[in-house]
Amino acid sequence: MNAVRSLCAVLLVVLPFAAGAADGKDGDDWLRGKLFPPDVVLRHQSQLKLTDAQRQAIRREIVAVQAKVAPIDFDLMDAAVSLQEALEQPQPDRAVVLEKADAALAADARKKRVWIEMLLNVRAILTPDQVAFLRRVAHE
Numbered sequence: 001m002n003a004v005r006s007l008c009a010v011l012l013v014v015l016p017f018a019a020g021a022a023d024g025k026d027g028d029d030w031l032r033g034k035l036f037p038p039d040v041v042l043r044h045q046s047q048l049k050l051t052d053a054q055r056q057a058i059r060r061e062i063v064a065v066q067a068k069v070a071p072i073d074f075d076l077m078d079a080a081v082s083l084q085e086a087l088e089q090p091q092p093d094r095a096v097v098l099e100k101a102d103a104a105l106a107a108d109a110r111k112k113r114v115w116i117e118m119l120l121n122v123r124a125i126l127t128p129d130q131v132a133f134l135r136r137v138a139h140e
Helices: 002-023 038-043 052-087 094-125 128-138
Strands: none
Touching: 038 052, 038 094, 038 128, 052 094
């Protein structure tokens, strides 16, 4: 149970960065108006006049990203638990802790990359007019 609480604490630190990268809501808004999460696209599907082919392509992207992210999430959990265990030692070994931190950060980076790849793929499905509409919505 202690490991689960520790894992949750580590994930609370790491996961907001992944979420921010995916939806462009981080402090710098570095993706806002450039890439669009599928839920935003689908929320505006009637205004965008998405075709059935576009909806199906976005659905395939969502399913594909879920399949790619699930194993990474397990790697991230394992790395977070391992990091937490290293930190719980009476005298944590600096090199070991940093190695475990690198593993957790690497898993998080892989997850972010998968999300950004999906966002790029979703944008590629959209027409220039649809992208322009989503840009306007993103800045409202």
